[in-house]
Amino acid sequence: MAARSHSLFTPSSPPPKFGPRTGTLTIRRDGEEVLHKTETPALLTATSRGLVPHLSRDHVHRTRVIRHIQLPFESFIDRNPPVPTLVDGPHPLHTFLGYSFDSHILTMTLRDPSDGRKMPPNGNDFVAAHCTRGVRKVTTSSWNTFVEKCKPDIVVALSDTPFTLPPHSQKRLTKSIERSIAWITSLLKVPAAAHSDTAHRQSRHVFLHMAGGISPEARAEFAERLTDPVDHRDADALAPYNTLDDGISGYVFDLLPLRAALAVESRKPIDEGDLAGGLVRVSDRHRSSPDSSSRLAELLQCSLQVLPEEKLRVLNSPVSPHEVLRLVRNVGVDLLDSFWAQRAADMGIALDFRFPVPDDLESSHTACKPPRKRVNGKSNLGHNLFNSSYVHDHTRLASSFLDGLTADKSEVNGRPVCDCEACSPRAPSSRILHSAVDVHAWQDSSCPTSPNALQPPMTRSYVHHLLHTHEMSAHALLAMHNVTVFSAFLDGIRATIARGPEEFAREVGRFEEVYDEELVLWSEAEGMWLQVERARGKGRLAREKEKQVESTIGTAVDQ
Amino acid sequence: MRLAHGVTMLPTFMPVATQAAIKGLTPQQVEALGVNLILNNTYHLNLRPGIQVLKEAGGAHKFQGWNHNLLTDSGGFQLVSLSKFTKITEEGALFASPFDGKPTMLTPEESISIQHAIGADIVMQLDDVVSSLTVGPRVEEAMWRTIRWLDRCIEFHQKSGRDDVQNLFAIVQGGLDPELRDKCLDEMIARRDRVAGYAIGGLSGGEEKDIFWRVIKQCADKLPEDRPRYSMGIGFAEDLLVCVALGVDMADCVFPTRTARFGVALTPTGPLNLRLSKHAADMRPIEEGCPCPTCASGTARAILHHNATLETATAHAITQHNLVFQARIMGGARDAIINGTFPDYLKNFFANYFGDAGYPEWCVNALRSVGVDLLEGRSDVKVISGDGAKWEYSDAA
Numbered sequence: 001m002a003a004r005s006h007s008l009f010t011p012s013s014p015p016p017k018f019g020p021r022t023g024t025l026t027i028r029r030d031g032e033e034v035l036h037k038t039e040t041p042a043l044l045t046a047t048s049r050g051l052v053p054h055l056s057r058d059h060v061h062r063t064r065v066i067r068h069i070q071l072p073f074e075s076f077i078d079r080n081p082p083v084p085t086l087v088d089g090p091h092p093l094h095t096f097l098g099y100s101f102d103s104h105i106l107t108m109t110l111r112d113p114s115d116g117r118k119m120p121p122n123g124n125d126f127v128a129a130h131c132t133r134g135v136r137k138v139t140t141s142s143w144n145t146f147v148e149k150c151k152p153d154i155v156v157a158l159s160d161t162p163f164t165l166p167p168h169s170q171k172r173l174t175k176s177i178e179r180s181i182a183w184i185t186s187l188l189k190v191p192a193a194a195h196s197d198t199a200h201r202q203s204r205h206v207f208l209h210m211a212g213g214i215s216p217e218a219r220a221e222f223a224e225r226l227t228d229p230v231d232h233r234d235a236d237a238l239a240p241y242n243t244l245d246d247g248i249s250g251y252v253f254d255l256l257p258l259r260a261a262l263a264v265e266s267r268k269p270i271d272e273g274d275l276a277g278g279l280v281r282v283s284d285r286h287r288s289s290p291d292s293s294s295r296l297a298e299l300l301q302c303s304l305q306v307l308p309e310e311k312l313r314v315l316n317s318p319v320s321p322h323e324v325l326r327l328v329r330n331v332g333v334d335l336l337d338s339f340w341a342q343r344a345a346d347m348g349i350a351l352d353f354r355f356p357v358p359d360d361l362e363s364s365h366t367a368c369k370p371p372r373k374r375v376n377g378k379s380n381l382g383h384n385l386f387n388s389s390y391v392h393d394h395t396r397l398a399s400s401f402l403d404g405l406t407a408d409k410s411e412v413n414g415r416p417v418c419d420c421e422a423c424s425p426r427a428p429s430s431r432i433l434h435s436a437v438d439v440h441a442w443q444d445s446s447c448p449t450s451p452n453a454l455q456p457p458m459t460r461s462y463v464h465h466l467l468h469t470h471e472m473s474a475h476a477l478l479a480m481h482n483v484t485v486f487s488a489f490l491d492g493i494r495a496t497i498a499r500g501p502e503e504f505a506r507e508v509g510r511f512e513e514v515y516d517e518e519l520v521l522w523s524e525a526e527g528m529w530l531q532v533e534r535a536r537g538k539g540r541l542a543r544e545k546e547k548q549v550e551s552t553i554g555t556a557v558d559q
Numbered sequence: 560m561r562l563a564h565g566v567t568m569l570p571t572f573m574p575v576a577t578q579a580a581i582k583g584l585t586p587q588q589v590e591a592l593g594v595n596l597i598l599n600n601t602y603h604l605n606l607r608p609g610i611q612v613l614k615e616a617g618g619a620h621k622f623q624g625w626n627h628n629l630l631t632d633s634g635g636f637q638l639v640s641l642s643k644f645t646k647i648t649e650e651g652a653l654f655a656s657p658f659d660g661k662p663t664m665l666t667p668e669e670s671i672s673i674q675h676a677i678g679a680d681i682v683m684q685l686d687d688v689v690s691s692l693t694v695g696p697r698v699e700e701a702m703w704r705t706i707r708w709l710d711r712c713i714e715f716h717q718k719s720g721r722d723d724v725q726n727l728f729a730i731v732q733g734g735l736d737p738e739l740r741d742k743c744l745d746e747m748i749a750r751r752d753r754v755a756g757y758a759i760g761g762l763s764g765g766e767e768k769d770i771f772w773r774v775i776k777q778c779a780d781k782l783p784e785d786r787p788r789y790s791m792g793i794g795f796a797e798d799l800l801v802c803v804a805l806g807v808d809m810a811d812c813v814f815p816t817r818t819a820r821f822g823v824a825l826t827p828t829g830p831l832n833l834r835l836s837k838h839a840a841d842m843r844p845i846e847e848g849c850p851c852p853t854c855a856s857g858t859a860r861a862i863l864h865h866n867a868t869l870e871t872a873t874a875h876a877i878t879q880h881n882l883v884f885q886a887r888i889m890g891g892a893r894d895a896i897i898n899g900t901f902p903d904y905l906k907n908f909f910a911n912y913f914g915d916a917g918y919p920e921w922c923v924n925a926l927r928s929v930g931v932d933l934l935e936g937r938s939d940v941k942v943i944s945g946d947g948a949k950w951e952y953s954d955a956a
Contacts, residue, residue, distance in 0.1 A: 049866050056875040058588065058852045076865070083840050083861050098856055132869075391608065394616050421585060425624065428591035432850050432883060434890020437897065441566040441595060448564055448626040449590065455624060458585075461615075462622055465579065465608040472583035472871045 008154075008205055008249045008312060009040070009334060012498075015309045018301055020497040020504045021332045025068075025312065027105050027153055027205075036067075036105055039494055041328060043487045044068045044107065044314070046114060046339040049075040050084075050097045053342060054475040057098040062421055063480050065487035068105045070316075070337055071097070072112035073146060074129035077136045085149035093150045107207065108152035110138055111161075113316035114339040116256045116282040119163035124179060127158050140186045148190065156252060157184045159209035166261040173211075173218040180211040181225050181244070188247040189237040207250040207314060210303040214261045214295075219302040227306055250312030250335070253300055255319070259286050262295055276530050284343065284526065287519055288323035290512070296323070297330035304331065321355065321381065321489055322517045325508045328493060329501075341486035344382065345478035347525040348467045350460070351382040351485040352398040355492035356507040357514045358415070361400065368395035371521075378516035383460065385478075386528035390464040396423050396457035397481050401488070403457035420484035422463075422477040425455040467529075470536040560787055560808075562680040563724045564620065564628045567596040569787060570803045570892055572794070572885040573630060573811040577603050579623040581882070582816045583875040586625040592851065592882050593890075595627035596680075598811045601673055602637035606657060610676045618678030630811075631679035632791075633670045633730075639688045647687055649704065667711040675721050683758060684712040686730040691764035698734035705732045705760075706746045713753045726755035728789060731778050734761055735770050744781045756787040759807070763792035768946045772801055772925035779806030796825065796888055800908060801925045803892050804901070815881035820874045822867030825884040827911045831860075833877070838864040851883035852876075902931045909933050910940075917941030 011023040027036040045052055045066045052060050052069070060066055071093065076082040087096045093106050110129055119135065120128045126137040140158055147155045160179035162168050168176075187206060208226075212219030226245040230238050241247045260282075263270045270285050304313070315336035318324045327333050341351060352371050361370060361379070371380035383390065383397070396403040400415065404424025407417045417424060427449040431442055441447065449455075458477055466474035496504045560567050574581050574589065577600045581589050589597065599619055608622070616622035620629060638645045638652045645654040651666030667685040674682035685708050687701040709729050716727045729747045733739035747757065759778045762771055775790060782788050787808045793799060794812020802810060815825060822834040824845045831838075831845060841860040845853065853863075853876040866873040888908075895904035905926060909918055920942050923933050934940060 049870055050862065051866060051870050051872045054871050054875075056584075056588070056852065056872055056879065057856045057858065058591070059585075079839060083865065086840055087842065087859075095857070096859060096862055098858060098862075391612060392615060421587070425585065425587050427626075428587055431591055432593035432886070434593050434883075434886045435568065435893035435897075437568050437893060438593060438890065441568050444566045446561065446565045447595075455587065455626070456621070458624060459616070459622075461608065461612060462579075462624070465612070465622075469578035469603070469607055471578050471580045472874065473580040473585060475871065476583060476585065476875070 007310065009310060011310055015332060016501075017309060018304070018331050020328050020493075020501055021309075021334070022494050022497050023334060025334065029101075029153070034102060036103075038067055038105075040312075040334040041490050041493055042068055042335050043483070043490055044070045044316075044335050044337040045483060046337050046342050047071050048112075052479070054345065054472070054479040056476075059421060059476060059480060060098070061100060061103075063483060064419065065484050067103060068107065068335065069099060070107045070109060070113070071152070072115075073108055073110050073150075074112065074136075074138075075131055077129055077138060078131040078133045081149075082146060085146055087150075091151060093152055105154065106152045107154040107156065108147065108150060109156035109207075110143060110158060113254050113256060113337065114281070114283050114343070116260060116286075117163070118165060121162065121164050122160050122179070127160070128163075140183045144187055144190050147187070154205040154207055154249070155187070156207045156209065157187045159183060159211055161209060161211070161254065161257055162213075163257065166257075166264040168213055168261065170215070170218075173213050173215050176211050176213065177218060177222045177225065180209070180222065184208055184226075184244055184248070185230075185234060185238070188241060188244065189234070205249040206247055207252050207312070208248050209252045209254060210300075212299075212303065214258055214265060214299060216299065216302040219299060220305060223303050223306050245307065248311065250314050251303065251307065252314040252316060253303070254316045255296060255323075256283055256286070256317040258296060258299060259292065259319075262292065276533070279530065279533060280526060281343075283317060283319070283339075284347075284522070286319045288318070288320045288517060290322075290326070293323050293326035294330070297327055300327065300331045320517055320519065321353065322512060322515070324489075325355070325493070325511060328497075329505055329508050336490075338483050338486045341482040342479055344522070344525075345475050345482045347384075347522065347529045348386040348463075348474065348478070349382045349384055349482070349521065349525050350397040350463065350478055351482045352400055353379075353381045353485070353489070353515055354400045354416075355489050355511055356496055357510050358400055360414075361514065366395075366399075368399045369393070370399040374516050374518075374520055376516065376518070379514055380521045381515055381519070382482075382521065384521050384525040384528065385460055385464045385474075386467050386525055386532065387464075390460040393460040393464070395460060397460060397463070397478075398423065398485060401485070405454045405456050408454055416488060418481065418484055418488070420480040422458040422481045423484075425458065427451055427453045427455060468532060470532060562596075562628045562726065564626065564680055565595055567628050568890075568893055569808040570889050571596060571809055572799060572889045573598045573809060574816060574882050574885070575600070575811055575813045576623070576625075577813070578607070579604060579619060582820065582878055583871060584878060586623060588852075588879065589625075589882070590627065592879060593886055594882060596630065596809075597625065597627075598630045598632065599623075599677065599679065600634070600637060601631045601670065601677065602634035602641070604631075604677055605634065605673050610673055613678075614676055618676070620678060628681070629677075629679045630681040631674045631677050631683065633674070633683040633685040634665060635670070635685050635688050636791075638665060639690075647701075647704070649707075651685070667708040668715040671712050671715045671719070671727070675719055675725065679725065681726050681728055681756070682716070683728050684709045684730055686732055686760055688732075689734065689761065691735060691761055691766040693734065698736060699739055702733045702739050702743050705730060706743065709747065709750065709754075713750065717753070727753075728756040728758050728787075729754045730758040730760040730791075731782075732761045735766055735774060737773070737777055740774060740777055741781075744778060748781065748783060751783050751786065754786070756789060757782050758789040758791050760791050762790070763812075768919065768921040769924065772805065772921055772928075775802055775807065776805045776925070776928060782806075794885070796885075796908070796912060797919065797922055799885070799888055800892065800905060801922055803889070804905060804926055804929050804931060815885050816878050819877035819881045820868070822863070822873075822877065824863070824877050825881045827884075827908070828914075829912055829916070833860060833863045833867045836864075845877075845880050846884075849880065849883065849887075851880045853880045905931055906933055906935070906937075910937070914940070917943040919946065920944045921946070
């Protein structure tokens with residue numbers, strides 16, 4: 001069937017219904033020979049207002065693990081028409097936001113999957129979305145237009161996920177399913193006039209949120225609706241698709257609303273107390289546990305039971321590597337966002353963990369200390385660099401990785417290298433020359449750097465200093481580092497899956513044994529972060545920040 | 560100018576890394592912009608991370624990963640500008656420690672000692688700073704004390720044995736009074752064999768621009784030609800170029816990085832406040848043809864507008880641009896001076912930058928004093944009296 005041929009995903013081997021799986025995600029762009037291949041499970045970089053938080057364009061390009069990028073569009077709906085829709089050319093979003101056609105795959109979605117704030121209810125034909133001017137309604141037809149104009153590589157269809165206060169009634173869930181089905185139908189039909197050629201239609205990759213909330217029946221019902229033959233009234237407009245599922249390339253699971261609803265159900269509502277005027281997000285307080293992971297796995301399985309295995313399974317907003325590992329083990333995940341790792345950079349945390357757990361975790365012969373153990377005997381997943389114990393720690397950020405310069409010098413050492421700009425900085429390949437004589441300065445024998453030469457890593461003491469002096473560079477360094485460590489975590493997952501499901505499950509168990517899942521470190525870092533924010537942002541700046549946070553969910557840290 | 564960490568071409572603008580970081584950037588990014596001399600603030604680094612940490616790390620260069628030249632101020636200016644309780648005595652500056660409020664003394668010897676630990680390529684003497692708006696005997700007292708403190712700094716610096724790798728600069732004081740400035744210049748020039756360069760201090764404190772340039776000219780005319788001259792706290796494009804024309808080699812200012820965080824980009828036609836809604840759908844870069852990473856990658860004004868003051872990444876983008884803008888102004892001046900076309904360069908700059916708004920009168924006068932007539936053949940141009948900074952357009956914040 002021609003309509004199925006646009007599959008993005010090729011599993012390495014016939015995948016089990018539920019269980020660890022690897023594969024390749026392939027994107028072929030219209031009229032271009034450019035082919036993008038990514039090994040899965042792969043990382044989906046989170047963005048805020050179109051940008052990877054804290055990273056200038058050169059840093060985004062320098063951070064090679066950033067390949068798949070998730071773009072919540074809602075910040076742009078403060079203007080009508082939204083500015084990205086005014087950009088010309090074959091890749092308007094890439095052009096406007098500074099991503100590379102060659103190396104970045106853009107997934108456009110309306111809402112930010114890590115924004116758990118309460119929202120007004122959606123309507124029969126619109127989703128309530130958030131921008132600096134408040135809540136705006138985005139209708140299905142305007143969403144279709146935005147998508148058509150912006151030409152992302154992958155688009156996430158609108159779906160009706162309630163962000164009103166849980167619990168949600170049976171009636172509400174039924175409505176959610178009806179609307180989500182209607183909206184995906186509308187997107188798949190999209191302007192026949194503009195897309196009369198089937199080639200173009202085939203190039204549009206559509207992801208869909210799996211609706212149904214925390215009701216297993218509702219989730220199963222939604223999935224079945226996708227596989228039903230399409231209504232004969234829609235058949236022409238949807239051709240060549242025989243089912244809605246034919247037009248869908250990937251199934252998206254937003255964990256944030258599920259987790260919030262489960263917490264209410266179990267009468268353990270998540271502490272949404274002091275959010276420090278908006279600096280802290282509800283999602284920052286979410287934690288995972290073996291129990292919550294198995295509940296989530298069940299819900300995901302309810303959706304996937306009747307759906308084909310060879311389509312992408314996308315995970316948004318997991319809150320710990322433990323949770324990721326369990327969902328990979330019990331369900332199978334192909335693409336997942338790194339919001340958790342990136343958010344840690346806002347809070348001053350440098351990630352320092354690996355999967356599978358390195359054998360030499362305990363035995364640290366070098367000065368570079370591993371993360372501390374908690375009273376429960378488990379290791380932190382990183383370092384809270386706000387902590388004053390790092391004042392005199394002049395070593396690289398992560399003990400479980402080497403820095404580029406050390407790795408370059410020493411021949412024996414099994415540890416992988418952290419290739420981020422903090423651990424493996426390189427002198428620039430070129431410097432801008434501002435006058436005809438500048439070249440003499442850079443070529444002079446006394447010039448201490450040569451182009452591309454590896455430099456010593458940034459140290460914990462330096463980042464500690466930057467955090468306490470409220471310098472934005474701290475967050476840029478940590479963001480690059482954390483996303484790189486998180487990507488290495490996925491590398492480890494792929495390599496371990498290749499050794500078989502039993503071996504994978506064994507390593508997951510070992511990881512659970514060794515690393516702390518309660519994220520006590522996160523709570524500590526959050527406290528110290530807010531303390532510095534309050535101390536250094538007093539007066540005008542503090543008021544400005546409050547105003548700013550009220551109006552946006554951006555990631556500005558220090559202006 | 561050859562220093563321990565390489566050669567820096569003069570005249571140059573020095574970006575300020577107060578806390579050992581150029582706002583939001585990494586040292587590699589700063590180097591890529593074509594910058595190889597930056598400034599750290601002694602006062603701040605002494606508080607955080609503290610000298611002990613810097614010593615452990617092997618100096619400020621290593622601590623912040625900066626491989627090129629570095630200048631530190633003496634900390635005197637911040638003592639006065641940041642602390643209401645600073646009291647100047649002959650011994651040194653007595654101030655309340657920001658940590659515990661205890662009275663703490665910063666002597667000239669201690670300032671140099673701290674700067675030795677930081678390891679900057681250029682260190683500044685401790686000076687007795689008075690606001691440039693101060694009048695009366697306090698100005699003269701501060702001037703003489705600055706000279707006495709210079710002697711103590713020289714003494715300490717030379718005894719320490721660091722004078723072969725770190726260069727001590729004197730700071731010319733004397734307020735806005737030409738006679739005092741002259742006395743100070745004479746005293747300091749008499750010590751020329753024991754100082755590596757001269758800074759012109761006590762300006763950029765809100766004084767009239769017409770007085771500002773005359774003081775700069777007086778100092779630049781008299782200071783020895785074989786010593787670099789550094790004008791402290793100068794950052795507006797027109798100020799930089801006038802100072803260069805009057806004979807200044809180096810200048811520093813937080814202006815280009817600070818204004819960037821508020822969404823203002825500097826261009827050859829004047830500052831651009833990217834927060835104004837007129838940029839919301841403007842797909843042009845800040846400046847066509849600018850080699851900075853922001854413009855070279857085609858960043859539209861529209862996306863900068865969308866995120867200015869909301870995303871740190873946008874502050875970084877504008878900071879990168881603004882530092883390149885400053886560097887280009889000075890690089891252009893170097894080329895023009897070498898090629899003997901500096902007067903034309905100045906005329907071009909002013910025509911582009913102030914053509915619509917009118918030329919500041921003080922700039923016209925200052926440049927006339929060195930034989931450049933900006934108005935030659937430009938009878939159409941308005942001349943604006945007062946400070947005439949192109950300002951109506953900038954810092955909305």
